[in-house]
Amino acid sequence: MQYMIFHHLLHATVRRITLTDMPSAAYEKAYEKRQAMNNYPIPVGVPTAYAQSLMFPVGEPNDAYAQYFTGRSWLAPVSGEQVSMANVTFEPGCINHWHIHHATKGGGQMLICVGGRGYAQIEGQEPIAMTPGTVVHIPANTKHWHGAAPGSWFSHIAIDVPGEGKSNDWLEPVDEAFYRSLK
Numbered sequence: 001m002q003y004m005i006f007h008h009l010l011h012a013t014v015r016r017i018t019l020t021d022m023p024s025a026a027y028e029k030a031y032e033k034r035q036a037m038n039n040y041p042i043p044v045g046v047p048t049a050y051a052q053s054l055m056f057p058v059g060e061p062n063d064a065y066a067q068y069f070t071g072r073s074w075l076a077p078v079s080g081e082q083v084s085m086a087n088v089t090f091e092p093g094c095i096n097h098w099h100i101h102h103a104t105k106g107g108g109q110m111l112i113c114v115g116g117r118g119y120a121q122i123e124g125q126e127p128i129a130m131t132p133g134t135v136v137h138i139p140a141n142t143k144h145w146h147g148a149a150p151g152s153w154f155s156h157i158a159i160d161v162p163g164e165g166k167s168n169d170w171l172e173p174v175d176e177a178f179y180r181s182l183k
Contacts, residue, residue: 041057042058043058043059043060043061043074045072045091046058046074046089046091046153047153050115050116050153053115054087054089054114054115054155055114055115056076056078056087056114056155056157057076057087058074058076058087058089058155059074059075059076059077059086059087059089060074060075060076061073061074061075062074062075062088065096067170068096068097068099068170069090069094069095069096069097069147070093070094070095070096070097070147070173070174070176071090071091071092071093071094071095071148072090072091072094073088073089073090073091073094073096073147074088074089075087075088075089076088076089078157083159083160083161083162084159084160085157085158085159085160086157086158087114087155087156087157087158088155088156088157088158089115089153089154089155090116090118090147090148090153090154090155091148091153092148092149092150092151092152092153093148093150093151094147094148094154095118095119095145095146095147095148095174095179096145096146096147097145097170097171097172097173097174098123098143098144098145098171098172098173098174099143099144099145099168099169099170099171100141100142100143100144100168100169100171101138101140101141101142101160101166101168102140102141102165102166102167102168102169103140103141103163103164103165103166104163104164104165105163105164105165106140106161106162106163106164107140107141107161107162107163107164107165107166108137108138108139108140108142108161108163109138109158109159109160109161110135110136110137110138110158110159110161111130111135111136111138111146111156111157111158111159112133112134112135112156112157112159113130113131113132113133113134113135113154113155113156114132114155114156114157115132115153115154115155116131116132116148116149116152116153116154116155117129117130117131117148117149117152117154118130118146118147118148118149118152118154118156119146119147119149119182120136120138120144120145120146121144121145121146121174122138122142122143122144123142123143123144127182129149130146130154130156140161140163143171145174149182149183150179150180150182150183
């Protein structure tokens with residue numbers, strides 16, 4: 001929230017908006033964002049209310065990696081410039097398999113929850129419950145999984161941390177009984 005206020009104050013200075021105009025300027029920005037969001041197509045199978053609650057589009061079916069997920073997921077690239085970032089949306093009960101983001105230097109992954117409720121787990125640690133605003137840092141060369149909580153839609157921004165000698169290994173599915181025991 002503090003960042004948003006700073007962002008709006010900074011842009012207000014550039015646009016010569018007075019502080020008394022700030023509430024209407026902030027409302028105008030929110031309205032513009034909502035109008036832009038309404039222009040994103042909502043994929044079949046994704047509830048409209050959930051898709052419209054997100055800051056980023058849901059994207060296209062994640063068919064290229066479907067074999068590594070227990071249900072349906074969607075992928076929307078956010079940035080490919082300085083770092084690769086994508087919004088990944090999971091239907092209820094969908095998680096990915098255990099996997100490792102290898103790197104000889106740097107690398108790893110950051111996950112930022114932007115909607116719904118989900119989990120991330122690093123091997124040997126307890127699962128981390130993710131709700132909007134939760135940030136999870138996955139070090140390079142670390143076995144982990146992430147996805148929706150049972151019964152909840154879930155979206156996160158996946159940030160591919162820059163590094164050298166990077167590759168991914170997709171491994172076995174998460175134990176279904178263990179996953180179903182999560183609330």
